[in-house]
Structures are given as C-alpha cells and as structure tokens.
Amino acid sequence: MNQDDMKKAVARAALDYLNEYDMVIGMGTGSTVNYFIDLLSSVKSRVDAVVSSSDATTAKLKALGFHVKELNQTGDILLYFDGADECDQHNRLIKGGGGALTREKVVAEAAEKFICMIDETKRVDLLGGFPLAVEVIPMARSLVARKLVKLGGQPVFRQGFVTDNGGEILDVHHLKITDPVTLEQEINAIPGVISHGLFARRGADITLIADSSGQVKTQT
Numbered sequence: 001m002n003q004d005d006m007k008k009a010v011a012r013a014a015l016d017y018l019n020e021y022d023m024v025i026g027m028g029t030g031s032t033v034n035y036f037i038d039l040l041s042s043v044k045s046r047v048d049a050v051v052s053s054s055d056a057t058t059a060k061l062k063a064l065g066f067h068v069k070e071l072n073q074t075g076d077i078l079l080y081f082d083g084a085d086e087c088d089q090h091n092r093l094i095k096g097g098g099g100a101l102t103r104e105k106v107v108a109e110a111a112e113k114f115i116c117m118i119d120e121t122k123r124v125d126l127l128g129g130f131p132l133a134v135e136v137i138p139m140a141r142s143l144v145a146r147k148l149v150k151l152g153g154q155p156v157f158r159q160g161f162v163t164d165n166g167g168e169i170l171d172v173h174h175l176k177i178t179d180p181v182t183l184e185q186e187i188n189a190i191p192g193v194i195s196h197g198l199f200a201r202r203g204a205d206i207t208l209i210a211d212s213s214g215q216v217k218t219q220t
C-alpha cells in the first residue's frame with residue numbers, strides 16, 4: 001500500500017468518530033483531510049456545520065454542499081479532524097507543511113477532542129525531522145529568523161507563499177525538539193511570530209495511524 005492509500009485508510013477509520021447526528025465539527029487542511037472530506041459526503045446527515053481551518057478546506061467543503069460556519073458563530077466544538085507532518089508517542093505534533101498551521105491551532109484549541117490522522121511514515125520518536133513552519137508578519141521575518149538560529153534551527157524562507165492570514169512562513173530545519181512544550185512557548189514569545197506548527201501543549205487526543213497493510217492503530 002502506498003502513502004496515498006494509507007491516507008485513505010486512516011481517513012476511513014476516522015469516520016467512526018462521527019457517531020452522532022447534526023454535529024458541529026472542525027476541519028484541518030491537507031491531502032489526508034481532503035480524503036476525509038470526500039468520505040464525509042456519505043454521512044452528511046451527521047454533520048450540521050463545519051468550522052474550517054483554511055480557504056482551501058472551505059472551498060472543498062462548500063463544493064460538496066457542507067455548511068461552513070465561522071468559529072465566532074459556533075463557540076467550542078466537539079471534534080476536530082486533521083492530519084500532521086510528524087507525531088510522537090505522546091501525540092505531540094509538527095504541522096504546517098501546507099501552511100495552514102495558525103488557523104489549525106485555533107480550531108484545534110476550540111475542540112473537545114482532536115482526532116489526528118496519519119500514516120506510519122509520520123510516527124517518529126523525536127520531533128524535528130520535518131522542518132517546523134513558523135508563520136510571521138512580513139516585516140519581522142529577518143528578526144524572527146535570527147532568533148530561531150539562536151534556538152538552534154536553520155530557518156528557510158518559504159518564497160512566494162502567503163498564508164490565509166497574510167503571513168509569511170519560515171521553515172526551520174535541524175531543530176532538536178527534546179522539550180516540545182518549552183520550545184513551543186519560546187517560539188510563541190518571539191515578537192512578530194503569529195504562530196507555528198509545533199502542537200505540544202495541545203496535541204492530538206487520539207492519533208489514528210495507518211500502516212502499509214491498511215491496518216489502522218489508535219494511539220491515545
């Protein structure tokens with residue numbers, strides 16, 4: 001089974017968590033989420049409305065006839081579904097490969113349960129193999145980059161990419177993330193940082209992990 005098939009398998013398994021009708025749910029961004037949204041069409045009556053984490057996800061949801069609501073309209077939500085770029089044994093994550101990390105973090109924070117969908121290639125012992133995306137306001141980019149170097153990383157400007165919030169992204173390579181909660185706070189404290197893709201304080205509650213035989217394990 002290739003990686004796309006594993007993404008489809010884990011998206012299928014995540015559907016089991018939609019076990020009520022008329023739920024308001026949150027939705028992440030990325031190819032795994034896109035497979036999940038396609039499958040969600042078959043159980044539409046279980047979904048009253050969706051809070052989206054990106055313009056791309058909103059467009060896909062609307063094209064399939066889902067009701068998309070602003071988080072300001074809904075208050076807290078029951079479930080948040082999203083993929084990730086890396087996940088450790090404590091369900092702490094690196095996200096942001098697609099650049100939607102800030103809104104993803106906001107919607108995840110509003111959810112009672114964050115259900116993360118990954119394939120086995122993304123399950124790691126130590127976070128940081130995948131570059132950490134840091135979203136910055138454009139005028140602060142160089143300042144933030146220098147601070148990230150002091151934290152031991154090698155930031156690379158994601159040229160030509162602008163986030164849905166008008167921010168820019170620095171992809172930080174070679175971080176040794178031995179203490180994810182502390183590093184999350186340290187990066188949050190740099191002036192000019194909007195948000196970043198380390199989800200440590202609020203990681204996933206449940207991670208579903210598909211392997212190459214199509215089996216899906218649950219990590220809590």
Ligand SMILES: O=C(CO)[C@H](O)[C@H](O)COP(=O)(O)O
Pocket residue numbers: 028029030031032033082083084085094095096097098099100101104
């Ligand atoms: O964090 C994300 C987007 O900002 C995605 O969840 C992450 O990049 C995984 O994407 P995919 O499901 O396409 O592998």
